[in-house]
Amino acid sequence: MSGGVSGGVSGRLGGAGPDLAPRAPAAPRRRRAAPFWAWAAVLVALLITAPLASVLLTAATPLFAADGGQAWAHILRTMLAELLVNSVLLSVLVGIMAACMGAVSAWLVSTCAFRGRGFLEVALLLPMAMPAYVCGYAYVWLLDVAGPVQEAIRAATGLRWGQYWFPEIRSLPGAALMLAAVLYPYVYLLCRNAFLQQSVCLLEASRTLGHGLPRTFLHVALPMARPALAAGVALVLMEVLADFGTVQHFAVRTFTTGIYDAWFGQGDRPAAAQLAACLMGVVALLLLLERLSRGGRRYHPTTTRHPPLRPVVLQGWKQAAAIIACATPVLLGFVIPGGTLLALMLQSGDPLDARRTLPFALNSLTLASVTAGIAVVVGALLAWGNRLHPSRLRGAANRLASLGYALPGSVIAVGTLVPFALFDNAVDAWMRARFGISTGLLLSGTMAALVFAYLVRFLGVALSAVESGLTRVRPSLFAAARVLGRRPGQAVREVELPLARGALLTAAVLVFVDTMKELPATLIVRPFDFDTLAVRVHSLASDERLAEASTSALLIVVVGLLPVIALVRGMRKG
Numbered sequence: 001m002s003g004g005v006s007g008g009v010s011g012r013l014g015g016a017g018p019d020l021a022p023r024a025p026a027a028p029r030r031r032r033a034a035p036f037w038a039w040a041a042v043l044v045a046l047l048i049t050a051p052l053a054s055v056l057l058t059a060a061t062p063l064f065a066a067d068g069g070q071a072w073a074h075i076l077r078t079m080l081a082e083l084l085v086n087s088v089l090l091s092v093l094v095g096i097m098a099a100c101m102g103a104v105s106a107w108l109v110s111t112c113a114f115r116g117r118g119f120l121e122v123a124l125l126l127p128m129a130m131p132a133y134v135c136g137y138a139y140v141w142l143l144d145v146a147g148p149v150q151e152a153i154r155a156a157t158g159l160r161w162g163q164y165w166f167p168e169i170r171s172l173p174g175a176a177l178m179l180a181a182v183l184y185p186y187v188y189l190l191c192r193n194a195f196l197q198q199s200v201c202l203l204e205a206s207r208t209l210g211h212g213l214p215r216t217f218l219h220v221a222l223p224m225a226r227p228a229l230a231a232g233v234a235l236v237l238m239e240v241l242a243d244f245g246t247v248q249h250f251a252v253r254t255f256t257t258g259i260y261d262a263w264f265g266q267g268d269r270p271a272a273a274q275l276a277a278c279l280m281g282v283v284a285l286l287l288l289l290e291r292l293s294r295g296g297r298r299y300h301p302t303t304t305r306h307p308p309l310r311p312v313v314l315q316g317w318k319q320a321a322a323i324i325a326c327a328t329p330v331l332l333g334f335v336i337p338g339g340t341l342l343a344l345m346l347q348s349g350d351p352l353d354a355r356r357t358l359p360f361a362l363n364s365l366t367l368a369s370v371t372a373g374i375a376v377v378v379g380a381l382l383a384w385g386n387r388l389h390p391s392r393l394r395g396a397a398n399r400l401a402s403l404g405y406a407l408p409g410s411v412i413a414v415g416t417l418v419p420f421a422l423f424d425n426a427v428d429a430w431m432r433a434r435f436g437i438s439t440g441l442l443l444s445g446t447m448a449a450l451v452f453a454y455l456v457r458f459l460g461v462a463l464s465a466v467e468s469g470l471t472r473v474r475p476s477l478f479a480a481a482r483v484l485g486r487r488p489g490q491a492v493r494e495v496e497l498p499l500a501r502g503a504l505l506t507a508a509v510l511v512f513v514d515t516m517k518e519l520p521a522t523l524i525v526r527p528f529d530f531d532t533l534a535v536r537v538h539s540l541a542s543d544e545r546l547a548e549a550s551t552s553a554l555l556i557v558v559v560g561l562l563p564v565i566a567l568v569r570g571m572r573k574g
Helices: 002-013 036-048 050-064 068-078 080-111 117-123 132-143 148-157 172-196 200-208 213-224 226-242 245-249 255-265 269-294 316-347 354-388 392-406 409-435 447-470 475-483 488-499 501-517 520-525 533-541 546-573
Strands: none
Touching: 036 050, 036 354, 036 392, 036 447, 050 269, 050 392, 050 409, 050 447, 080 117, 080 172, 080 213, 080 226, 080 255, 080 269, 080 316, 117 316, 132 148, 132 172, 132 245, 132 316, 132 533, 132 546, 172 226, 172 245, 172 316, 172 447, 172 501, 213 226, 226 255, 226 269, 226 392, 226 447, 245 255, 255 269, 255 409, 269 392, 269 409, 316 546, 354 392, 354 447, 354 488, 354 501, 354 533, 354 546, 392 447, 409 447, 409 520, 447 501, 447 520, 475 488, 488 501, 501 533, 501 546, 520 533, 533 546
């Protein structure tokens, strides 16, 4: 043993004495190159941003013309200030209301035990299936001057209109309430998932130090759930900035109404594209401010101890307050508008029979399922590509791919038709020159173009949900799998993918429901004689035939509720 040791030492020391010759510097470690699929994620992100690039090019082209600055100066002078102020105020009001309703209700159903908790846990997701414009139609029919509520007030008091005070529903606060009532489930769903996965030790330590439920929620649980809260609020704000039907019906001028007026009313596409570019800049600024405020902090658990969560039993007035806090969003966003639609359907309903209405539902279901599946796959590819091989290029590509959610569907649709039309014309010209055959339109006006427009519109939903789920997966788990000999792809498939399964399912449900409700992109890009439930509702509601539109609107709600209920059941089993 000693001989082996002495021999090894003498060999290293050069025999009798130490070797004082300078050693060659160690070769620098080469950074492992990103695999092909990581670069493919960047290519996919760039492909998704092609419609956005076409909008930006359309907006920039007039600026290089002789009188290009005059059109932009006219926009600055006449409408930009009003559109910006209304959009910001509407976003702030909806963001605050949605954050309060979603986070508080998620905390109550996750950590407290009270009567009706199991029912409210499911019911709080019901407004996800209610389109905002349909909810606005229902409330205007109820609360307008000629609606049943004010008619009942006049009949009971004998007063005439103008002799009593009643809040104006067609206003900016009214539109904000409608949007928050149907958009808060984005915050609720992501925050609930975050609260259920938080460390119970931290919550129990807070209660041991004498903090009640409100202080524990504000100082411990909510800061730990910040990525989920920020992702949910970001989705809500982008949906608000992209909404058109609600703000138009409530006579609130925002960027989207300005874009519609310029593009379809005045036929000035460059002006509409310039307004759309401003809207994209506002959304990019919001996302940048949120990430800068987060800094380098991380929010994954710091302990492996996860004992079962013991809900706090509420009694008396606390139980009543919890029930009211959880039931009010359900009443505002689902029960009242859904009950109105049901009453209108029973009163008259769609004049078409069931056999002629069923194809609308099948078309909507097919488009929503295909779009949700593709969006989850693409969103996971982008999120994991930037997680395993982070770089500024991939991060910027992911952010650009998410901006489509903040643009109106009609702008996305027109931006989609431009590159598709260029491709179809190029192929047709080449086939005519080579073979004398006209190929016609290969992509434009097809379901492929419609699904692509949906993907551009809703990829931000899937990407935000997946990234929010990945922030709660500890990086040490991936490192442990690598130490045990797993390749990066195997570590993701065997370790991180099962842990992020809830986030992937959440992303699929969000995209599915949003696709079911999408209207402007469907109207512009859909194939000829291809109608969905949303198109049917729009065609009837635009003619003030809400009673006839109630049937298709309720079908949208029913079909959208099925995956929501399946999601809740799957999360409970998990």
